[in-house]
Amino acid sequence: MFLFPVEVAYELVPLVLWTGKLHPVAVRDSDGSIVAEIKDDESDFLPAGRYTIDIMSIEMKVYLLVDGPVAIRSESDRGRIIDCSAAKTVQLGLRSFHELPTATVTTTDRPYDVMRAFSCLGSALKTTSCERSFPTLRGHPPLFERGSRFQAPANLERTEETASIRIEVPPTLESIYPIAPLAYYLNAVVRPGDTPRIVTTDTTYPLDRGDGLETGAARLLKRTFTLDCITRTEGFYPFPLGERVTLEQRLLDAGIEVDFSALYEQTLVERVNEYISIPFGLLEDLVPRWPLTADVRPLGKHIPFLPFVVQSLGTVRCLPLSCQRLTSPVSPAIEEFCRQTPNRDESSIQNEEDESAVERGFPRSSEDADIPTDIYTPPETDSVTQLWLADGYPLQGAKPTIDALKRRFETATVDEYEVAVVSNDTAMRAESDVTDLYGQREQISFDVTMYEELARSELRDVFTKSYDLVHYIGHVDVEGLLCSDGWLDAHTLEWVATRMFVLNGCRSYVQGRALVDAGANGGMCTLSNVANTAATRIGRTVARLLNAGFTLGGVLELINEASLIGQQYMIVGDPSTAVVWNPQDSPRLVDLTSTSDADTFTADLQTYAANQSRIGSLYLPSVVDNDMYYISSSNITEFTVSESTAIEFLQEDRFPVRIDGSLEWDDSVEL
Structure with missing residues (x-):
């Protein structure tokens, strides 16, 4: 019997297995206690016994249940x-990491x-212990469909008899929607x-005080989630945790006594009651960076989206039924420039003194820049x-469709990622690099x-x-994407x-939505x-971030922070879409700040959630030489490192670096 939930199991003949990479390995005895941890180029030998071997940082959870001696080494x-x-x-x-919903609820x-539909969400949890804070023990909640009456598979709906926690809210959609992720995580009715x-x-x-x-x-x-992550260190994963x-x-310091060992053994209700007694101010800055917030108009048509929000543990806020439109999507200086015809000498633009001048150049559209009315x-x-x-x-957000969100279930593991770069305007060839x-x-x-310089038929073939990933560089217009023989309207x-x-062209969000409607998972638009x-500069940054494993959501946040013009980009489709999936590491941003000592830096790390490292995973930073783990998506702050250590860390892989507030890349940084 395996210590942890598995979806499939196989009986193997005794064998020698190798992974191709130096994946970390944890070995447990029959009681679940860790008896060996092997990482990097370490080796170990375990005498005859009954062991569970957890092979980590791989594309799924892999366990070996072995009765006998085991030798572990590296080559x-x-x-x-x-x-x-x-x-x-x-x-x-x-x-599997890629959880699929196992049921559909009609409401x-x-x-x-x-x-009643929300009372079915907790059925996807694989445990109600604090280990459900691990993403692989939180199954995908059932999908929701709208219909003429409520229908759910047997035993899916939590009731007062089967749930230990009840959530009460006024019977309005505006009050019900925000408690969806809480109902899921607390397995509540x-x-x-x-x-x-x-x-x-x-x-x-009370929830409304x-x-x-x-x-x-x-x-x-x-x-509850953060304290679960901390309390679970008393169980199967007793790793040292920074939080x-x-x-x-x-x-x-506050004179508050909390026995985490006793907490670990308590029931869900007992733990929640104890958690509530701990002042939130003591742990607020220890909460991981939350992956998602959904702003929802409280209408019935948005019910099917909510299981996807819940799967990310996203929080929900309800918008008023009428919401003020954006009156100006850009700063006044940029707006004034974009309204001008694109025959202005770019060299004269670069000499202007206001901040937005450096963001200027010829607009990537032949149309005048009327401000859209639906932003x-x-x-x-x-x-x-x-x-x-x-x-x-x-503005600076993601507009999904249900079909795009469901396409995440179709993602398959690939041996090689295929990328097409289309440069359809010679004036923009600089971005072709x-x-x-x-x-x-x-x-x-x-x-x-x-x-x-593709023709319409050729660009059409590329999208089929x-x-x-297809990275398009060129003019975008109300008529479509510019080609050598006219415009290709994505709606066709x-x-x-x-x-x-x-x-990466002007006001491309309408064409982007058409690509999503026709079958794409998601994309970056303006x-x-x-x-x-x-x-051009933003296009290069987007390419680097996608190459580093960031999701569209992570890319959008970083370009918004790094550039004034970056704030004019958005996502159409599924923001969790990523080009690459690296099971061995989380996408990360490193902030290096100079200290008064010329040879040292303060290093702050921010890891980002991705398919393989959703919120609740563990992260072991290599920038310092210790064995302290942190909750993924956390701000891992204020390591003081020497210049030589910083250089060695920056050479590990490709990731973005902010040095004294300026976004750079590890392969081009000079300290």
Whole structure:
């Protein structure tokens, strides 16, 4: 019997297995205690016994259940070698990272039926222990469909008899939507009530005190999740955790006693009650960077989107039924420039003194820049990605479609990533060097094809091929994408096989939406005119970030922070789409700040959630020489490192670096 849930299991003959890479390995005895940890080029031998071998940082959860002696070593050509040839029995257990929903719930738009649908969300959890904070133990919640009556498979719906926690909210969609991720994570039943609150056998806890229901529900979710990550170190994964060390010191200073060992053994209700008693201020800055916030118009048509928000543990905020449109999508200086005809001498632009002048150049459109009327400014959020579930398009956000979100279930593992770069305007050829930026990763294979000045039929053919990414450089207009013989309107494409795209031209979001409607998962688009010089620089940055494993959501956040013009970009489709999937590492940003000592830097790390490293995973930073782990997506702050250590760290892989606030790349940094 495996210690952890597996989806499939196989009986193997005793064998020698190798992984091809130096994957970390944890070995547990029959009680679940770790008896060996092997990483890098380490080796170990375990005498005859019954062991569970966890092979980590691979494209799925892989467990070997071995009865007998085990020898583990490393070789440069075969990676990690696990020799079970002398064992009596060997079993292989697998659990996928790519969770698929196992059921569909049909609901009407009536609030009580929606509450019943939300009461089915927790059925996807593989455990209610604090280990459910690991992403592989949080299954994808059931999908929602709208219908004329409520229908759910047997035993899916939580009831007062089967759930230990009840969430009560007023029976309106505006009150129900924000508690979706909390209902999922707490495995709760949802019922109508006069005031929003959590109800257990012994206690009640209001959700709307202070800043209201949305903030209260999000705070309880983040509190419970973070404390679960800390408490689980008492169980199967007793790794040293930076957040626990910090919290324990703060609790000691505050005179608060928390027994994490006892907490680990408690029931879900008992743990939640204990968590609520810990002041949130002591752990607020230890909460990982939240991956997603969804701004939702509380209408029935948005119900099917909510399981996808929940799967990311995203928080939900309800928009008013009428929302003010954006009156100006760009700064006044850029807006004034973009309204001018594109025959202005670019050299004269570069000599202007205002900040926006350096962002200027010829607009990538032949049309005048009338301000679109369907762009909205979402409320501010500190999450990485902002989802817009309402009419129109969000500034600096993501506009998904249900079909695009469902296409994530079709993603398959590939041996080589295929990228097409299309340069359809000679004046923009400077951006064509992105062909050299894709594929600059060791152990990840790319096939990059460059196309120039394609005709409409040729560009149509490109989009019908199964590229992982098409990066289009050229003019975009109300008529379509510029080709050598006219304009290709993406609305005329019956089918798009390209998984992901970058349309780096003016106001490309309408054409991008057409590509998603025709079959793409998602892509990066613009909401206004973008000047050629700035768009070229952003195009290169986007290419580097995608090459480094960032999702579209992570890319958008970083270009928004790095550039004024970057704030005019948005995502159409699924923001979790990424070109590459590297199971051995998380996408990361490193901030290096000079200190008064010329030979040292302060290093801050921010890891980003991706398919293989969703929130709740563990991250072991190599910038310092210790064994302290951190929760993925956390801000891992204030390591003081020498210049030589910083240089060695920057040479590990391709990732973005901010040095004294300026975004650079590790392969071009000079300290």
